[in-house]
Amino acid sequence: MFVILFVSFSYNNLVTTRDAVNSAYKGILKEQSNLEGLRNTLLTINQDINLFLLDPLNEDLIHKIDINTNNAINKLTALSESKHPFHKDLKAISERTSKNFYILKSKINILVKFRLDINKQYPGLDISANIMENQQNSIKSGFEILINEIESGDLQVKSPQIYPLLLKSYSVWISAISQTRIYMANRLASFSSDILDEQGNSLKDIYTLFTNNIKTLNRLYRHEDSFEANDILKSAITTSQSWYENFVTLREISESDKWRSDTLIIKTQVFPLVEQVVQNLNEIDKTLNDEKQNTDQELKKSDDQFNKLIFVIIALFMLFIAAILISMQWMVFTPIHKVTLALRSKAFDIDLPNIESSKTLEVGQLIDAFIEMDEEVTQRQNALEHQAMHDHLTGLPNRFLLNQRIEYQLLHSERQNTPFSMFLMDLDFFKDINDTLGHAAGDHLLIEVSQRIKNSIRKSDTLARLGGDEFAILLPETKKETASKLAESIIQKLSDTIDIDNQKVSIGISIGIVNYPDDGIDIETLLQHADMAMYTAKRERAGYVFYDSSQNTYSKARLSLNHDIIEALEHDQFDIYFQPKIDAVTQNLCGAEGxxxxxxxxxxxxxxxxxxxxxxxxxxxxxxxxxMIEKAISACSQWHKSGHKISVAVNLSVRDLSNKDLTTKVKEFMDKYALEYHFLTLEITESIMMENLAISLEVLQKLNKLGVHISIDDFGTGFSSLAYLKKLPVNELKIDKSFIIEINQDANDKKIVSAIINLGHNLGLNVVAEGIETQKSMDMIKAMGCDQMQGYFISKPICKTSFQKYLENHEKNSNPNC
Known part of the structure; x- marks a missing residue:
């Protein structure tokens, strides 16, 4: 009997060893195949990255890189899960390699994002287009108001130095803008650093001259009765200083390796990761070779294992008997005793003892049922408490919970003598998006915004939704410097577009900041002051503003002006003035801007x-x-009845493109006054149109279908519209007057104007030059082939009655084809 058992065991051992070795060899071959596939996939990814850099608009390459990266991760997962006899664990190295592939994938996504977005690919362009451009326009607008105040006669200046110095300062500022554009053009053309240094130093001299002029103007205006001069000049000093600081930052970027972010990403992030993955694959290859050696060794050891098998079987038999006795105590008696104690604890509402699951079916079901009951009761209690203290949409704390935490923070800060900050935030243009895309899209937007803000704050901070699109943040033990950095971080995170129902939506945020105890020592005062600061930020489009006591006075003035505007609108107290437009070739009057x-x-x-x-x-x-549109249409209809077939143009604001009734109302007015649609032109600036392109495109297409002409105003001052210009239903380009005013002195302005005229004509568009102020400028624009012109040299904006006389006294007949 013993011999039979011995032979049987020996045979089974030989068969088992043979099967194990065969299985191990098959597993190793499969692992080596996966490894070879990983090497080929990595090579393909590397090739596709190089092809993408040459052809970034090829979406197939991006998709292919993503698929190959996922395939590599799947192969690594297969390697980590590979099991066979004599297997050497690959989980750690596979997970490390997978992590590197994930990181590589994210870096490639960043590379794609930066390569496809010119503002990210060239950070300097982002500063120039999105920050400096707004500052330039703000200062230009301020000077135009002061100049217009004198030229219109609203201000009789006492000092004869003011008007010439205003014009000179305005010209200096235009030169600064032009010099900045030349600097960017030279940098894009990869000119030498000597030229860039020369231009940067030249701009510094221009900036110094400009600030000196502003200081002189500020001193002169102290003796004048100007309504807005002090605020405008103060703003010009502050804004120009910030503008020059931005230029210095732009210059540092442009003259460093940060000028092109995609090259930097490839060099410092992508290539090092590829090298790391190659090293990981070499480690896996070495491990597989070790597996094969181990398999060979195990085959030799099979005979020795036979002898040990007999002793193992005997030992296991003895252990089996002991295990039965121990398991009865562990699996049955002890779990039942713990359930009994837990039931007693639940009855007296004390902490439950730790209950582990049982291996036996009946006892395990008993324990699971008890645990499920306890969890259900606890969840219901927690859910009721959460609903009372949190917002149902975003899951954030509500106003009630925020007030509780502020009260606690006030007590804590008073005892510990520590400061804290609080944000009050309101989304910009949320109502327009909600009205246009629907409330479901608005809810989606609120959830995404709350998540982005939540990711920016600490765990100790409290983010709450107060209702609608209003949020608040409580920041314990936070000073102004830290609060300022957090506000900038939130604004930056919300600057990225949000995808809602396949619509790319941009949202902004206005933040009011207060600090305890400087801005208040109770909840009511802090919230009130935060609200004032928030509305100041919204009014100035500054992103965030710290509370200042002067805002109390402004809030009253703002409310008063808001009331007066509503009252003036109800009593029809707004006037419309008209500035003539003439045909560049015939000099005939062909239209007017309202x-x-x-x-x-x-x-x-x-x-x-x-x-x-x-x-x-x-x-x-x-x-x-x-x-304003109805007044313009009514006036144009009267001109037509008196025999003057000219067109009229009206400007649209940033909010008008979200008005669902705009197209319907325009049609109603045109039919009411019997005016043909093509005699009405609606002007909209590049920045307004690109702010929410999907909504703008829909409204403009509806207007275009009616026959209304669409004009892009201030063309040439933006950076976004050229890529979309051919897709928009546009009939006309209006060259910004900043390029026209000194066209006979600035060669760069001349080149820009010529390029815009050629661009417009190649696209079949009418081109209008505004800002004509001299005969020489008019002759030069006419020689370039521009279609129409307007400006102070032709006529200032005049009232309706004066414009009618201007029509009647005009020597030439109007051009009916304008």
Whole structure:
């Protein structure tokens, strides 16, 4: 009997060893095949990255890189899960390699993102287009208001030095803008660093001259009665300083290896990761060779293992008997005793003992049922508490919970004598998106925004939704410097577009910041002051603003002006002035641009920019725009009846493109006054149109289908529209007057204007030059082939009655084809 058992065991051992070795060899071959596939996949990814850099618009390459990366990760997963006899664990090295592939994938995605976005590929362009451009326009607008204030006669200056110095300062600022554009053009053309240094130093001299002029103007205006001069000059000093600091930053970027981010990413992130993955694959290859050697050795050891098998079987038999006795105590008696104790603990509402699951079916079911019951009761209690203290949409703390935490923080800060900060935040243009895309899209947007903000704050901070699109953050033990950095981080994270129902949506945020105890020592005061700071940020489009006591006075003035605008609109107190446009070839009068004018009963002339800003804040911008459009259509209809077949143009604001009734109302007005649609032109700036391209495109297409002409105003001052220009339903380009004013002195302006005219004509568009102020400028624009012209040299904006006389006294017949 013993011999039979011995022979049987020996035979089974030989068969088992043979099967194990065969299985091991098959597993090793499969692992080596996966490894070879990984090497080929990595080579393909590397080749596709190089092809993508040459052809970034080839979406197939991006998709292919993503697929190959996923395939590599799947092969590594197979390697980590590979099992066979004599297998050497590959999990650690496979997971490390997978992690490197994931990182490589993310770096490639970053490379793709930066390569496809010119602002990210060239960070300097982002600063120039999105920051400096707004600052330039702000200062230009301020000087135009001051110049217009004198030229229109609203201000009788006492000092004869002011007007020439205003014009000179305005010209210096235009030169600074032009010099910046030349600097960027030279950098894009990869000119030598000597030229860039020369241009940068030249711009510094221009900036110094400009600031000296502003200081002189500020001193001269102290003796004048100007309504806005002090604020405008103060803003010009601050904004120009920030503008020059931005240029210094731009210059540092442009003259370093950060100028092209995609090259930097390839060099410092992608290539090192590829090398790391190659090293990982070499480690896997070495491990597989070790596996093969181990398999060979195990085959030799099979005979020795036979003898040990007999002793193992005997030992296992003895252990089996002992295990039965121990398992009865562990699997049955002890779990039942713990369940009994747990039931007693639950009855008296004390902490439950730790209950482990049982291996036996019946006892395990008993334990699972008890645990499930306990968890269900606990979850219901927690859910009720959470619903009472949190917002149902975003899951964030609500106003009630925020107030509790502020009260606690006030007590803590008072005892510990520590500061804290609080943010009050409101989304910009959320109502337009909500009205346009629907409430479901608005809810989606709120959830995404709350998640991005939450990812920016610490665990000790409290982010709460107060209702609608208003949020708040409580920042314990935080000073102004830290609060400022956090506000910048939040604004940066929200600057990226959000995908909602296949629509790319841009959203902004205005943040008001208060600090305890400087800005208040109780909840009501802190919230009130944070609200004032937030509205100041929204008004100035500054992103974030710290509370200042002067905002109390401004808030009252702002509310008063909002009320006056609503009242003026109800009583039809807004006027429309018309500035003539002439045909560049025939010099015939062919159209006019309608411009908003309002003389306040106490403050006198209010700039159109301030009227529009207050109307947007008061929620009546749509009504104001439609009022101006109707006035313009009515006047144009009267011109036609008197025999003057000319067109009329009206500007649209940033909010008008979200007005669902715009197209319907325009059609209603045109039919009411019996005016043909092509005699109306609606002007919209590049920045407004590109702010939410999907919504803008939909509204503009509807207007275009009616026959209304669409004009891009201030063309040439933006960086975004050229790529989309051919897709937009545009009939006309208006060259920004900043390029026209000194065209006979600045060769660069001349080249830019010529390029825009050629671009417009190649696209079949009408081109208008605004800002004609001299005969020489008019002759030069005419020689370049521009279609139409307008400016102070032709005529200033004049009232409706004066414009009618201008029509009647015009020596030449109007061109009916304009």
């Amino acid at each position: 411009l908003l004018r309002w003389k306040h009963k106490d403050y006198g002339f209010i700039s159109p920019e301030k009227v529009i800003e207050s109307a947007e804040r008061a929620g009546v911008i749509h009504k104001l725009t439609l009022s």
